[in-house]
Amino acid sequence: MYIKGDFHTHSNRSDGIFSPSQLVNLARNKNIDIMALTDHDTTSGIAEAMTEGKALNIKIIPGMELSTRYNGESIHILGYFKDDSYKNEKFQTFLKEITDFRTIRAKLIVERLEKHFNIIIDYKKVLEKANGVVARPHIAREIIDAGYNYSLEYIFNNIINEGSPAYIPNKNLELEAGIKLLKSVNALVILAHPILVKKSPVIELMKFDFDGIEAIYPLNSTNDTTRFIKIAADYNKIITAGSDFHTGKADDTKHGRLASVFLNENRINILLKKLMG
Helix, strand or coil: CCCCEEEEECCCCCCCCCCHHHHHHHHHHCCCCEEEECCECCCCCHHHHHHHHHHHCCEEEEEEEEEEEECCEEEEEEEEECCHHHHCHHHHHHHHHHHHHHHHHHHHHHHHHHHHHCCCCCHHHHHHHHCCCCCHHHHHHHHHHCCCCCCHHHHHHHCCCCCCCCCCCCCCCEHHHHHHHHHHCCEEEEECCHHHCCCCCHHHHCCCCCCEEEEECCCCCHHHHHHHHHHHHHCCCEEEECCCECCCCCCCCCCCCCCCCCCCHHHHHHHHHHHHC
């Protein structure tokens, strides 16, 4: 029987708009059999997603997306947890430090938006939209809700992008340290959306202890996907595929629709075997 999976999704516990249970219900409507919840820098939605997954007979892989830095740019890594080691108190304390910094970062970005772009938005409303982990999409949506005539794409590319005077990076966690952190809680570690890595060749990143590459991703061209699959083969890495679903709205051009990309059944089985190993 054909298995359908999506291994990169976000709920409103980070910068998606659906609760973990709503997200699982959407997955069921898309005939998804297996799904990874990978919210930014938090595992807080996993329990809810897994409970709903059990009720709807969808396998939920507990995961997260961790923001790290390398060579002067943001590198995101996906962690898929093999067991419940992610509940470790020390690990959760570290995640809280990251998410607390995100709150400070958001306030600084709001202040810089007024200083450099004369864009005035209510910081408290940004926090209300965030529901826990504050990220740039919350700020972008508040800019639009405040009446500024910009698209989400324009805001991300020209106002709160890396290199903008309004941009503040996340808490500084070096790539190698981030990989070690996830592996310390028994996670498979995947390089997320390599198409978004701009300053470093992907093969340069293969010197780090990644288990796999998110080689199949909505923003890839056919040639990109072919190239990333070859890199995975050359460096003996597993291949994952994820939509990076956040909202499903037409103006969200940065992310894919739920179940918009797929792994074939053989690659899903390789991933599941690694998770059981």
